Each structure stands twice: as C-alpha cells, then as structure tokens.
Amino acid sequence: MLKGFKDFVLRGNVIDLAVGVVIGSAFTAIVTALVNGIFNPVITLLFNADDLNSAGITLREKAGDVPAVVLSWGSVLAAVIQFLLIAIVVYFALITPMNYLKKVSFTKKKEEEAPPADEPPSEIDLLVQIRDLLSSQNSAQRGADDHPPYDSGAPEAKPVS
Template sequence: MIKGFKEFILRGNVIDLAVAVVIGAAFTLIVNAIVAGLINPLIALVFNASSLDAVGWTATNLNGDPVFFAFGAIIGAIINFLAVAVVVYFVFVYPMNKWKERAAARAGISEEEAAELPTEQELLVQIRDLLSAQPKA
C-alpha cells in the first residue's frame, strides 16, 4: 500500500498539479490586489460605492425586514475569474504554445505532422505484429 502511494506521489502529473495550485494561489493574490487597487475605485466612480460588494438593491421581505441583493459581488467574482484567466493564458499558455511551435520547427515537424504521428502504443502494436509475422528459425 505504501509502495503504491509512493508511485502515485512521484508521478509527474501530481507534482505538476501541486505547482499549479501554488501558482494559482499566488495569482489570486495579484488579481485581488488589482481588483482592490484598480477596479474597485473605478466602480466607486460609476456606482458611488466603495467596492462591488456594496452594489445591489434592497427589498423588504414579508416580515418587513430588509433583504440586500448584492449583484455586485457576482460581477466582482466574474471580473476576478476573467482576470485570472487572462493572466494564466498570456503568462503560461500562449508562451508555452509558442515554445512548442518553435521546438517542432527546429525538429522539422509541422503541427499537422505531429498530430498524425502514431502514439507509443500504436508503435508497440506494429512492432509486435512485425515480430510475430517473422518466420521462426
């Protein structure tokens, strides 16, 4: 059981996931600072509110108590998500795609050719079939 856990932990994708979580947490802090320092003041200009959490409307329930609908919090969450997505795309995804294109160009393989190359499993099946087709001596 411990051996299986050790193999699971030492897989490359588990380490990649851990790195992604740490980087995601760091970007969350950056995005929150951008929202607090840039977007909230812009919203304060438009809506006369200090942050998106204060944007909304108040209604009264059947008992006469006020109920606040904070649609600004939803808008803030959407802005945070889009900001994180933009940063991740332009900092990680786009440069990695360019790097892969350049590596493939140096290797002399186009993207279409790389997509058409057989997988390792397909190559192993072909080797097995060729070996079994050989006459036995």
C-alpha cells in the same frame, strides 16, 4: 502498500500538479488584492456606492420585520472582473508562450527530418520512360528503315483458290 504510495507521490505529474496548485493559490491572492484594491474602488466611485459589495438595486424597501430585497450586482461584478483578470493572465502568460514553443519545436523537428531520398516517379513519368524504351528498342531492331512491314508473328495464311 507504502511502495505504491511512494511511486504515486514521486511521479512527475503529481509534483507538477502540486506546484501548479501552490502557484495558483498565490496568484489568486495577487488578483484578489488587485480587484479589491484598485478595481472595486473605481467601480464604487462610478456607481456612487459605499462598497462594491453593497452596490445594487433595491427591489423592495425594508418594512418592519421584513428585510429589504436587494439585487446585489456589485459582488457579481467583482467576481467577473477577478475571473477575467485570471483568464487573461493565464492565456497571455502560459498558453500563448506554450503554443509558440510547440510551434517552434515542431518546425525544428520537421527541418531535422531528412527529406525522402527521391520521390517515386509518377505514373505518367513511368509511361513516358516505357514509351521511350520501346521506341529505342524498335528503332534498333528496324535499322535504318523507318517503316518496316508489320509482322504480327502469326504464320502466313495460304491463299484460298
């Protein structure tokens, strides 16, 4: 039982996944700090709010014990900005370089593969070669006469009287 667990944990994919999760969580902390420290204050200034999370539209004011109804779009906007930043960085820092490396590797493998020795001749090329061979054989059999009498190879028919 422990051997199976050890094989599972030491498999390369599990370790790569663990490293990805750790780096991803550290990267999320960086992006969260960037959004909270830079983007949120700028958006808060633009919309004249105390805090981006409190930015929103009041649909109904507070009346007595009934709380106010506020459409808080500020926190949604902050989450969208954070998502877009993460997506942009992942695309340009990971996906684009990996696609480039795959492309370079593929072209290198293609260049290393030996091209086929000779392409097989096409059907037309074969027919031309057969025609030329037959022509040379016929001219050798005929000798100097260009138009020998046609011989079908059938026995001659006797004239009927």
